[in-house]
Amino acid sequence: MPDFIAVARPSDLSDPGSLLVEVEESLIVLIHAGGQFYALDDVCTHDGGPLSNGEVDVAGCTIACPRHGAKFDLATGAAKTMPATKPTLAHEVKVEEGQIWVRLSGQD
Ligand code: FES
DSSP states (O other): OOOOEEEEOGGGSOSSEEEEEEETTEEEEEEEETTEEEEEESOOTTTOOOGGGSOEETTTTEEEOTTTOOEEETTTOOBOSTTOOSOOOEEEEEEETTEEEEEOSSOO
Protein backbone atom coordinates (compact mmCIF):
# COMPACT_ATOMS: atom_id res chain seq x y z
CA MET A 1 0.00 0.00 0.00
CA PRO A 2 1.44 3.44 -0.89
CA ASP A 3 2.33 5.98 1.77
CA PHE A 4 0.55 9.25 2.40
CA ILE A 5 2.19 12.13 0.52
CA ALA A 6 1.94 15.79 1.53
CA VAL A 7 0.39 17.72 -1.37
CA ALA A 8 -0.74 21.12 -0.07
CA ARG A 9 -1.62 23.18 2.97
CA PRO A 10 -5.23 23.63 4.08
CA SER A 11 -4.88 27.38 3.53
CA ASP A 12 -4.18 26.72 -0.19
CA LEU A 13 -7.89 25.95 -0.77
CA SER A 14 -10.93 28.10 -0.14
CA ASP A 15 -14.12 26.40 1.10
CA PRO A 16 -15.67 25.48 -1.23
CA GLY A 17 -12.74 25.18 -3.57
CA SER A 18 -10.46 22.80 -5.42
CA LEU A 19 -6.82 22.51 -6.37
CA LEU A 20 -5.12 20.37 -8.98
CA VAL A 21 -2.06 18.53 -7.65
CA GLU A 22 0.28 15.89 -9.02
CA VAL A 23 0.85 12.83 -6.86
CA GLU A 24 3.34 10.28 -8.19
CA GLU A 25 2.57 11.29 -11.78
CA SER A 26 -1.21 11.15 -11.27
CA LEU A 27 -3.31 14.30 -11.56
CA ILE A 28 -5.51 14.56 -8.49
CA VAL A 29 -8.14 17.17 -7.69
CA LEU A 30 -8.13 18.14 -4.02
CA ILE A 31 -11.47 19.46 -2.88
CA HIS A 32 -12.40 21.47 0.20
CA ALA A 33 -16.11 21.42 0.97
CA GLY A 34 -17.95 21.95 4.23
CA GLY A 35 -14.73 21.85 6.22
CA GLN A 36 -13.71 18.46 4.81
CA PHE A 37 -11.00 17.60 2.31
CA TYR A 38 -11.42 15.07 -0.50
CA ALA A 39 -9.24 13.76 -3.34
CA LEU A 40 -10.41 12.37 -6.66
CA ASP A 41 -8.73 11.48 -9.93
CA ASP A 42 -8.89 14.53 -12.18
CA VAL A 43 -10.74 12.47 -14.76
CA CYS A 44 -14.43 12.38 -15.61
CA THR A 45 -15.38 8.85 -16.58
CA HIS A 46 -17.79 10.07 -19.26
CA ASP A 47 -15.21 11.42 -21.67
CA GLY A 48 -12.13 12.38 -19.70
CA GLY A 49 -13.09 15.93 -18.71
CA PRO A 50 -10.97 17.65 -16.03
CA LEU A 51 -12.92 17.61 -12.76
CA SER A 52 -10.52 20.19 -11.32
CA ASN A 53 -12.34 22.90 -13.27
CA GLY A 54 -15.73 21.75 -12.00
CA GLU A 55 -18.17 23.38 -9.64
CA VAL A 56 -18.23 22.06 -6.06
CA ASP A 57 -21.66 21.56 -4.47
CA VAL A 58 -21.17 21.50 -0.70
CA ALA A 59 -24.75 20.53 0.18
CA GLY A 60 -24.84 17.73 -2.39
CA CYS A 61 -21.24 16.70 -1.64
CA THR A 62 -20.44 16.57 -5.38
CA ILE A 63 -18.22 18.07 -8.04
CA ALA A 64 -19.60 18.63 -11.54
CA CYS A 65 -17.64 17.92 -14.70
CA PRO A 66 -17.41 21.21 -16.64
CA ARG A 67 -17.82 19.51 -20.01
CA HIS A 68 -21.26 17.86 -19.87
CA GLY A 69 -22.25 18.26 -16.23
CA ALA A 70 -21.90 14.78 -14.74
CA LYS A 71 -21.65 14.94 -10.95
CA PHE A 72 -19.38 12.79 -8.80
CA ASP A 73 -19.59 12.08 -5.07
CA LEU A 74 -16.70 13.79 -3.29
CA ALA A 75 -16.15 10.99 -0.78
CA THR A 76 -16.56 7.90 -2.95
CA GLY A 77 -16.08 9.11 -6.53
CA ALA A 78 -19.42 7.54 -7.48
CA ALA A 79 -21.12 8.93 -10.57
CA LYS A 80 -24.29 10.60 -9.29
CA THR A 81 -25.74 11.96 -12.53
CA MET A 82 -25.61 11.26 -16.25
CA PRO A 83 -23.87 11.24 -18.63
CA ALA A 84 -21.26 9.51 -16.44
CA THR A 85 -22.13 6.03 -15.23
CA LYS A 86 -18.85 4.80 -13.76
CA PRO A 87 -17.07 6.10 -10.65
CA THR A 88 -13.87 8.07 -10.75
CA LEU A 89 -11.19 6.99 -8.30
CA ALA A 90 -11.35 8.44 -4.77
CA HIS A 91 -8.23 8.64 -2.62
CA GLU A 92 -7.64 8.75 1.14
CA VAL A 93 -7.00 12.20 2.60
CA LYS A 94 -5.85 13.35 6.02
CA VAL A 95 -4.79 16.65 7.52
CA GLU A 96 -1.84 16.47 9.88
CA GLU A 97 1.02 18.72 10.89
CA GLY A 98 -0.41 21.61 8.90
CA GLN A 99 -0.44 19.65 5.63
CA ILE A 100 -2.98 17.81 3.48
CA TRP A 101 -1.83 14.27 2.82
CA VAL A 102 -3.11 11.95 0.07
CA ARG A 103 -2.68 8.20 -0.27
CA LEU A 104 -3.39 6.96 -3.77
CA SER A 105 -5.92 4.18 -4.22
CA GLY A 106 -5.69 1.55 -6.88
CA GLN A 107 -2.02 0.79 -6.29
CA ASP A 108 -0.40 -2.07 -4.43
S1 FES B 1 -16.60 14.56 -20.07
FE1 FES B 1 -17.45 14.85 -18.09
S2 FES B 1 -19.59 14.81 -18.40
FE2 FES B 1 -18.75 14.47 -20.36
